[in-house]
Amino acid sequence: MKGFIIDLDGTIYKNYQIIDGAREAIELLKKNNLPFVFLSNRGNISRKDCLKKLNQIGIDCRIEDVILASTIAARFFQQRKEESIWILGDEGLKEELIDHQVNLASKPEQADWLLITLHEQLTYEDLNNAFRAVLNGARIAVTNHDLIFPREDGPCIDVGGLIAAITATTGAKVQYSFGKPSPFMRDAALQQLQLEATDCVVIGDGLSTDMQLGIINEMKTAFVLSGVASVEDLHKANITPLFMGNTILDVVKDILEGVKHEYH
Amino acid sequence: MKGFIIDLDGTIYKNYQIIDGAREAIELLKKNNLPFVFLSNRGNISRKDCLKKLNQIGIDCRIEDVILASTIAARFFQQRKEESIWILGDEGLKEELIDHQVNLASKPEQADWLLITLHEQLTYEDLNNAFRAVLNGARIAVTNHDLIFPREDGPCIDVGGLIAAITATTGAKVQYSFGKPSPFMRDAALQQLQLEATDCVVIGDGLSTDMQLGIINEMKTAFVLSGVASVEDLHKANITPLFMGNTILDVVKDILEGVKHEYH
Incomplete structure (x- = not known):
């Protein structure tokens, strides 16, 4: 695994409350020199807002590490002046x-x-x-x-x-x-990471967004239970992510250890 | 024709503005001792609010002459305490x-x-x-x-x-x-008028509401152009009302004269 595409709401934070282990998970990626990008379907905030929020809850990153659906929409309409x-x-x-x-x-x-x-x-x-x-x-x-x-x-x-x-x-x-799982978001994430889809893992709590982005692009998938969807929802949707854990820290640790988490 | 079922928004008024001829049309019905009831899909106001508004724009009637979708909803849930x-x-x-x-x-x-x-x-x-x-x-x-x-x-x-x-x-x-063309509204209107459906005419500007109420209950239909729908909309919906006019005064006059208005 060379690159990490990471959801925000339900994976890193819920509104202004950081999710357990999120800070440690990002620090672990940095320590291992693994590139990551935050890829969020949020369209109602700007990147600046989002970066400020991430810094406030103790996540240290740069503005280019954050790609929002609002960013993608703005880039699209910038071309249609x-x-x-x-x-x-x-x-x-x-x-x-x-x-x-x-x-x-x-x-x-x-x-x-x-x-x-x-x-x-x-x-x-x-x-x-x-x-x-x-x-x-x-x-x-x-x-x-x-x-x-x-x-x-x-x-x-x-x-x-x-x-x-x-x-x-x-x-x-x-x-x-424009949001996940659209090709607009995929292309923006891969361009930022400078990697191929098959070298990346998508970590998130969304079935029709994060998991779907991974499935249709042959990326690895890692599902976290800290957001809106449950294991039951996964089964109903007939989705089998490669990794699963309660928090992003759990799945990042498993990915680094190369462990495929069994949850059936 | 023994009884008149009359829409409000787009037929009698637009918000707080009375539609041309509406006051005269109601006076004409009263002069001829023809019973009428206002039947409106408005659910966001109470009957008291509505009566006050009608009186303010010069329409003289009693609270029992007004039946709103909010009234019908309230009666329904009154039975389910x-x-x-x-x-x-x-x-x-x-x-x-x-x-x-x-x-x-x-x-x-x-x-x-x-x-x-x-x-x-x-x-x-x-x-x-x-x-x-x-x-x-x-x-x-x-x-x-x-x-x-x-x-x-x-x-x-x-x-x-x-x-x-x-x-x-x-x-x-x-x-x-609960709204038109539901049987809840039909029953309430006919009970108030103490008439059979086939003895009544529905006057309104709505296709899926007023005209539909008439069609499915074998009432006469009279369409007014003072609201949201046009003659083109009528044709698209394949609806042929028995009477049609620019305002309620036009159609009330035609009905009283027994004239079937030709508009094809």
């Missing part, structure tokens, strides 16, 4: 788009694209503006499709809910989804 | 439920039912509480399924968006929908 974007989502996405000089629409009715991400500050008028953008012809792109994310106080409704609200009422379909 | 309800929707629905002594859950996780209606004061936490109610086993009922409603400043996303957000992220299905 002639088109304007309306956002349904938190301020972090807007910051990331502005950092990439993306053209933001001044009114929903004038937008070429509606870009949807998680919106924890959502109001009805935000939802209605997004609806009107699509009614007036904006195409839909989304940072990710996740249905649920973990917070300290329990599971929370994710961007999938906002996407469904807009698509069900307008009849429009999503044109692009 | 042992079950507790969590609401995703505006305060008007809560008032209507309290007026009917419905058992409201104190926490989303404890609710037997999630009742969804339009929520123009929506926040993310409201949406998340509803999500958690369903994750914890609450069944879903909705005041109505409407996707869009008219406001003075343009079309707005309706309760259908909120329903989709919850069902798409939880995998749960809607168990009861």
Whole structure:
């Protein structure tokens, strides 16, 4: 194993609370000179926000070690300067788009694209503006499709809910989804690591995101139980990761020892 | 024609703005001693709120002349006192439920039912509480399924968006929908009018609501162009109402004259 692609929510932290062993796991990778990249479907924060948060909870890394769905969306629309974007989502996405000089629409009715991400500050008028953008012809792109994310106080409704609200009422379909397991995220991670997919392991708590990214790209997979999915969910989804543990520290230790964890 | 079943949003008013001719149309019915009932899929206001609004815009009627989807939902859950309800929707629905002594859950996780209606004061936490109610086993009922409603400043996303957000992220299905064209609404209207369905005409701007209510119950149908749907929408939906006009005054005059309006 040459490179590590590591999820954040449910793997490294839950909101502002670090998960047991996460700091030690990253230190272990560094001590062994193993390159890693944090790859997260979070689209509602900017890389700067995320780096600050990681540093605050004691994870020492650089901004280029962090790739978010918001980063990927911003890079995508940076290449389409002639088109304007309306956002349904938190301020972090807007910051990331502005950092990439993306053209933001001044009114929903004038937008070429509606870009949807998680919106924890959502109001009805935000939802209605997004609806009107699509009614007036904006195409839909989304940072990710996740249905649920973990917070300290329990599971929370994710961007999938906002996407469904807009698509069900307008009849429009999503044109692009940037998050894991999309090739946008894969390419960005491998470019940062400068490695081939088959040399990498994906560590995460998500079945349709992290595990799926690994499966479709012939990467190794390592599943952690510290997030939203359980062993039962794994079985239901008929997914058999190569490694499994309660925390990222467990699986990193197993990977370094070359142990395939048996959990049947 | 013995009785009139009349829609509100898009037929009598748009938000707080009366539609041309609505006051005169109601006065014409009264002068001819023709009974009428207002039947609206609005679930986010109480009957008291609605009566106050009608009176403010010059429509003179009694509280029993108004039947809302919130009224029907409240009557339904009044019969199920042992079950507790969590609401995703505006305060008007809560008032209507309290007026009917419905058992409201104190926490989303404890609710037997999630009742969804339009929520123009929506926040993310409201949406998340509803999500958690369903994750914890609450069944879903909705005041109505409407996707869009008219406001003075343009079309707005309706309760259908909120329903989709919850069902798409939880995998749960809607168990009861009280609004038009449901039999709950039909029965309430006919009971108020003390008439048979075939003796009544439904007047409204909704295809899947008002026109559908008429079609499936062998009522007469009268379509008004003052709301969200156009003649083109009618043709697309392959619906041929018996009467059609720009406003409710046009169709009431035609009905009283027994004229079948030709618009093909």
